[in-house]
Amino acid sequence: MPSPLRRMRRLRRPQIALIALIAAVGIGYAINAARGDDHHTGLRSGTVALSTLPPEVAETVHLIEAGGPFPYRQDGEIFNNAEHRLPDEPHAYYREYTVPTLGSADRGARRVITGKNGEYYYTPDHYETFVRVDPR
Secondary structure, X not given: OOOHHHHHHHHHHHHHHHHHHHHHXXXXXXXXXHHOEEOOOOEEEEXXXXXXXXXXXXXXXXXXXXXXXXXXXXXXXXXXXXXXXXXXXXXXXXXXXXXXXXXXXXXXXOEEEEEOOOOEEEEOOOOOOEEEEEOO
């Protein structure tokens, strides 16, 4: 039969683990806040220059500005923002366009999303994260 001291130590381990977990989550939130990430929405704060993104993104933006023609039939379709990673807007506010991925057998994961007020967003990972793009 285990001694009372040994039983008491065993009971404290889950409490210590819970405290460590809570501390780790708190530290993670603090780091994300300091980096400027908004993981609730998936949208990084700030705006990136189009010239800093892969050249295929610029090609897609130029096609959007020219009104096409687009290489994929889905280009220009409504983006529903179902993941709520972009700012909430009314239905049909956003449109999505494919950014070709070299070597991919399908459309790949990269997209440019546009908003009715002229916003451009880029996602390299199929709607997990976004950056706002300055197309100039």
